[in-house]
Amino acid sequence: METPVELPYAYDALEPHIDAATMQVHYEKHYHGYVNTFNRTIQGTPWEALTAVEALKRLAELPEQIRETVRNHASGSVNHAFFWQILSPQPQEPSDWLRNALSQAFGSLDAFKDLFLSTALKRFGSGWAWLVWTKNAELAVYSTPNQDNPILLGDTPLLGVDVWEHAYYLKYQNRRKDYLEAFWQVINWREVEKRLREARGE
Numbered sequence: 001m002e003t004p005v006e007l008p009y010a011y012d013a014l015e016p017h018i019d020a021a022t023m024q025v026h027y028e029k030h031y032h033g034y035v036n037t038f039n040r041t042i043q044g045t046p047w048e049a050l051t052a053v054e055a056l057k058r059l060a061e062l063p064e065q066i067r068e069t070v071r072n073h074a075s076g077s078v079n080h081a082f083f084w085q086i087l088s089p090q091p092q093e094p095s096d097w098l099r100n101a102l103s104q105a106f107g108s109l110d111a112f113k114d115l116f117l118s119t120a121l122k123r124f125g126s127g128w129a130w131l132v133w134t135k136n137a138e139l140a141v142y143s144t145p146n147q148d149n150p151i152l153l154g155d156t157p158l159l160g161v162d163v164w165e166h167a168y169y170l171k172y173q174n175r176r177k178d179y180l181e182a183f184w185q186v187i188n189w190r191e192v193e194k195r196l197r198e199a200r201g202e
């Protein structure tokens with residue numbers, strides 16, 4: 001059973017980068033839809049107490065007839081709860097600590113931005129791009145199809161961007177690149193840093 005998280009700001013808080021209409025439909029319809037379908041799928045089964053994260057971690061144990069639905073909708077629930085938190089209405093810059101960590105892994109903050117946004121741009125169809133702390137204890141950038149969450153690969157997501165058309169089409173239509181540049185303006189770097197410190201056991 002997954003309980004939807006509250007949106008931590010108003011629908012229009014990320015204007016003009018992400019518009020209020022998109023945020024409202026994204027949060028109320030898409031996010032709640034994932035949570036509701038996940039809950040409905042596990043209801044009445046021995047798995048109904050599992051949260052979405054727990055279900056993803058134990059996906060291989062689930063019966064085959066519900067596994068694919070749980071994979072998609074538990075991931076959709078986890079991804080969006082995460083996405084609301086790594087966006088911020090207050091403009092932020094990465095701290096020196098985070099900037100150093102990203103520079104060591106990717107060369108510089110600009111190089112990281114180029115890699116992250118181009119990975120998101122190149123994802124064919126629907127999916128996500130991620131900065132993760134891998135199971136091998138290093139930073140990495142990759143994209144996943146559909147709603148697949150890095151937890152399925154044993155990795156820990158630190159930053160993620162939704163490149164499903166529902167995340168940008170109302171305002172940006174086919175201009176995914178413009179949406180990605182706008183996304184970059186509203187990243188909650190403090191949340192990214194908090195997640196990296198936790199993943200590294202600091």
Ligand SMILES: [Fe+2]
Pocket residue numbers: 026030080162164166167
């Ligand atoms: Fe989405």
